[in-house]
Amino acid sequence: MEPVIEVRGLRKAYQDVKAVDGVDLTVQRGEIFALLGPNGAGKTTTVEILEGYRRRDEGEVRVLGEDPSTAGASWRAKTGVVLQEATDAGELSVKEMVEHFACYYPSPRNPQAVCELVGLTEKWGTRISKLSGGQRRRLDVALGILGHPELVFLDEPTTGFDPKARRQFWDLVRMLAKEGTTVLLTTHYLDEAEALADRAAVIVRGKVVAEGPPSELGGRQTGRAHVHWLEDGADHVVETDEPTRIVLELAHRLGGEVPELSIKRPTLEDIYLELVGTDAETKDQKTKEEVAA
Numbered sequence: 209m210e211p212v213i214e215v216r217g218l219r220k221a222y223q224d225v226k227a228v229d230g231v232d233l234t235v236q237r238g239e240i241f242a243l244l245g246p247n248g249a250g251k252t253t254t255v256e257i258l259e260g261y262r263r264r265d266e267g268e269v270r271v272l273g274e275d276p277s278t279a280g281a282s283w284r285a286k287t288g289v290v291l292q293e294a295t296d297a298g299e300l301s302v303k304e305m306v307e308h309f310a311c312y313y314p315s316p317r318n319p320q321a322v323c324e325l326v327g328l329t330e331k332w333g334t335r336i337s338k339l340s341g342g343q344r345r346r347l348d349v350a351l352g353i354l355g356h357p358e359l360v361f362l363d364e365p366t367t368g369f370d371p372k373a374r375r376q377f378w379d380l381v382r383m384l385a386k387e388g389t390t391v392l393l394t395t396h397y398l399d400e401a402e403a404l405a406d407r408a409a410v411i412v413r414g415k416v417v418a419e420g421p422p423s424e425l426g427g428r429q430t431g432r433a434h435v436h437w438l439e440d441g442a443d444h445v446v447e448t449d450e451p452t453r454i455v456l457e458l459a460h461r462l463g464g465e466v467p468e469l470s471i472k473r474p475t476l477e478d479i480y481l482e483l484v485g486t487d488a489e490t491k492d493q494k495t496k497e498e499v500a501a
């Protein structure tokens with residue numbers, strides 16, 4: 209089966225800033241794929257090229273079997289987009305906005321059902337200008353999935369969501385994926401990537417530096433484990449490739465239960481920070497200032 213997204217050698221520069229510098233990506237149907245990376249890494253530029261909103265300089269791009277830069281209205285109707293910026297405030301109510309947008313699609317979801325999915329039922333008659341930031345973001349998500357898209361682009365979708373709304377949103381994304389919708393998600397929340405993504409790619413300065421299931425990213429699964437325990441009233445920690453052997457030895461030596469035993473592998477955040485390096489943000493800021501100058 210043809211992948212839903214296939215990208216080879218993608219490049220895009222703004223003046224002398226190489227925003228995307230040779231990206232390869234493949235996303236299969238029904239996958240939730242997360243793009244991770246620091247501010248200015250090139251995620252939004254990549255996603256906008258895939259959405260057909262931005263022209264590339266070089267590279268092969270196929271999305272739902274077509275080149276987004278030339279694809280027409282029927283292709284667009286198969287994609288759903290939730291952009292970073294919230295929907296413009298207006299005098300329209302949620303109902304009016306969602307019903308209005310539904311008219312653009314050949315087979316839209318039921319507007320009221322979509323509002324229920326994103327937790328906006330109580331705001332059905334409320335003017336958009338009166339919604340909170342998080343509620344407005346939910347409206348963005350509602351509009352993004354309204355057209356029953358085969359592929360949804362979610363660019364930092366849960367920014368401004370309270371913890372409960374995030375969990376509800378995660379359930380919604382899982383439901384979409386279960387229905388066969390492919391999801392390309394950019395997020396700065398590593399727990400979100402870990403909870404949702406089948407696979408993730410980390411982009412740093414326009415290049416993919418790691419790719420794989422979040423549990424395996426950057427060699428996480430095979431990363432050295434920290435075994436911690438309490439012995440003779442003191443904390444002990446060893447870093448090891450063989451935690452099972454250490455635990456067996458400890459159990460034998462201590463004659464049974466090992467007090468306060470824990471085994472920790474590197475978290476996704478540990479791996480991510482290692483991959484992006486501590487100077488990524490500083491360098492990015494410099495790049496932006498240079499462009500402005």
Ligand SMILES: Nc1ncnc2c1ncn2[C@@H]1O[C@H](COP(=O)(O)OP(=O)(O)OP(=O)(O)O)[C@@H](O)[C@H]1O
Pocket residue numbers: 222225226227245246247248249250251252253254492495496499
């Ligand atoms: N329209 C533009 N004109 C000039 N430079 C741009 C433009 N859009 C983005 N850039 C630059 O391209 C680089 C990549 O930006 P991009 O928005 O793709 O990053 P990002 O990974 O999405 O960042 P964030 O996490 O902050 O959203 C940055 O250095 C940015 O300053």
